[in-house]
Amino acid sequence: MKNTFLKLISKAALGILMLAVFAPISVFAQDSKKAESTREGFSKGVGARSLEGSWSVLVTVRSCQTGDAVRTFPRMNTFMQGGTMQEFSAAGAPSLRGPGHGVWSSLFERRFSYAVQFFRFNADGSLAGSIRERRNVEVDISGDAYNATGTAEIFDVNGNLISTVCATETAARFE
DSSP: OHHHHHHHHHHHHHHHHHHHHHHHHHHHHHHHHHHHHHHHHHHHTOSTTSSOEEEEEEEEEEOTTTOOEEEEEEEEEEEOTTSEEEEEEOSSOGGGBOOEEEEEEEEETTEEEEEEEEEEEOTTSOEEEEEEEEEEEEEOTTSSEEEEEEEEEEEETTSOEEEEEEEEEEEEEOO
């Protein structure tokens, strides 16, 4: 009976010892998988540190010829899973423009592109046309900021291109 009791205690002690030895290995493996998932997320355009999420953006409209700043205004960009996006800016009176809807895609690693369109209205509420913007985005290594460059094409109510302006953006992840 004494031998049976000692064997039982020995097996229990061995089990506890094995658990203590191998438990840290599984924790390290989880951290490794998380880092790999983040890298894959950037390359696939998904995950916690990709473009997905809401961003506080500062847009600077620039002369395409000289690069000189024309005006600066804030906006919010929200990039959803699946490649769609929404934006709204404080570029002018809310009654003179609608919210923007668009699409985004991953180019490679921390580089993305997006296109967004919104409608413009006259002071009397009638349709004035639309604006289509295209941007190339580079998210910084932290995943919490980005810089972008691109253009905005301004169309009249009949879809005729009126003008093209250039723009840059700096953004911080909204959390």
